[in-house]
Amino acid sequence: MIVTTTNDLEGFRVIKHLGMVRGLTVRSRSVLGSLGASLQTILGGNITLYTELAEKAREEAYDLMLQHAAERGANAVLAMRYDANEISDGVTEVLAYGSAVVIEPRS
Template identity: 60%
Template sequence: MKSAFVTTAFGLEGYRVVENLGVVRGIIVRSRSIIGNVVAGLEAIFGGRINVYTELCERTRQESFDLMREHAMELGANAVIGMRYDANEVAAGITEVLCYGTAVKIEKI
């Protein structure tokens, strides 16, 4: 997607959907490291933001987002509409993050 549009909306103002290419997704499964858990535990003692987990979550969401966009590009899409995130704990300390949406071809009205 050269000029990739990704939106949580189901349309883009000024554009119309000319082809629906189907659902696209990006899935990442991550585990927390022992070192990360220790650092996060120390941060939790002092209260406030737990940077180790914040960075891990942000990086994981970005990677799943990038995979979703790659999937859309493989289908020939120039936009993804209805984008959402979902997360599930697969096992203790192991989390799946899913980014998904509908790949479409759009054109300016």
Template identity: 60%
Template sequence: MVPHEFVTTAYDLPGYRVTRNFGIVRGIVVRSRSILGTLGAGLQTMVGGNISIFSNLCEQTRSDAFELMIQHAGQLGANAVIGMQYDATEIMQGVTEVLAYGTAVEVVPASK
């Protein structure tokens, strides 16, 4: 399993050097809004501010995609993911794909 602190948007991990590249890994989650969630969010828009129902859904979906990505990296034998990014695509109205992806690598402490 890849520790969360060994996942970075950078292309290196300070204090470590890459010894092996396993290639691209990804975690994909497709979510839809429920009718009740959409109604609740509609009510929240009337008072303004953060629409917590959608914020929570987005955060949970990104978290799930992230976890799938690091599981994929671990299955390949990686102990880190570099160049990590998120992407989202609306597949159809109310249905969104969230993709977490990066490069799975093996790192070792850099020699001094």
């Protein structure tokens, strides 16, 4: 599966648009994770516990988007984006989305 943030892919042409696909996950911090992250904020710098949580959430949303695209018969996703919102304190949704398409190399 080819995924790009651009609206087209050089060297390929879109032969079929399959519509919007998405992957959505909702994640929260554990009590221990929140405590550890709070301690890291006191020391400053990269808060690795939050970084890991964000990375896992994006990876999960991305994988779900790819699964949705494959179910539709796509071999590429164009204009891929992420979006994230805090639903409540410590609970975040992460959405990966884009346009599912079937592409073929230009001759």
